Amino acid sequence: MSNVYPRTFSHIGISVPNLEQAVEFYTQVMGWYLIMKPTDIEEDDSAIGEMCTDVFGAGWNRFRIAHLSTGDRIGIELFEFENQQNPDDNFEYWKTGIFHFCVQDPNVEELADRVEAAGGKRRMEKPRYYYPGEKPxxxxxxxxPFGNILEIYSHSYELIYSEGAY
Incomplete structure (x- = not known):
């Protein structure tokens, strides 16, 4: 039996309707690094084409992708698919799957304003405190701006949850 240890997080893939706009948003608002510019990927017999067919199944045809990196070296793959659809409500939290991702910024309010100014929207009227009157x-x-759910934390995950229950 092998040892169990905490794996590190490598990357996350985010589907967007417009790759150039997404690259601009995530580099200009979030400050993430562009490490591979938008690139066309086609269904063919190349290594990447075959890899994508393994994942998506035959008939995916083509998509566009860009690679970014956060300040703590987590990879962000932005995908623009040919048959991309915007759901009416992208917040079906009760369904299995990833329903949000979270970034950390000590000035939650300022980043929320920047996201909103860039075309995003608030799902909450204002930031909430985890321990009102005790901790910040x-x-x-x-x-x-593309409907993906984004949470902003003021402090690290470990600090917020290290006290145990709310």
Whole structure:
């Protein structure tokens, strides 16, 4: 039996309707690094084409992708698919799957304003405190300009949850 240890997080893939706009948003508002510019990927017999067919199944045809990196070296893959659809409500939290991702910024309010100014929207009227009157730990749920659910924390995950129950 092998040892169990905490794996590190490598990357996350985010589907967007417009790759150039997403790259601009995530580099200009979030400050993430562009490490591979938008690139066309086609269904063919190349290594990447075959890899994508393994994942998506035959008939995916083509998509566009860009690679970014956060300040703590987490990879962000932005995908623009040919048959991309915007759901009416992208917040079906009760369904299995990832329903949000979270970034950390000590000035939650300022980043929330920047996201909103760039075309995103607030899912909460204002940031909330985890321990009101005790600690400055805050959070807010937002949407990026493409409808993806984005949460902003003021402090690290470990600090916010290290006390145990709320």
């Amino acid at each position: 730990y805050r959070m807010i749920y937002m949407e990026d």
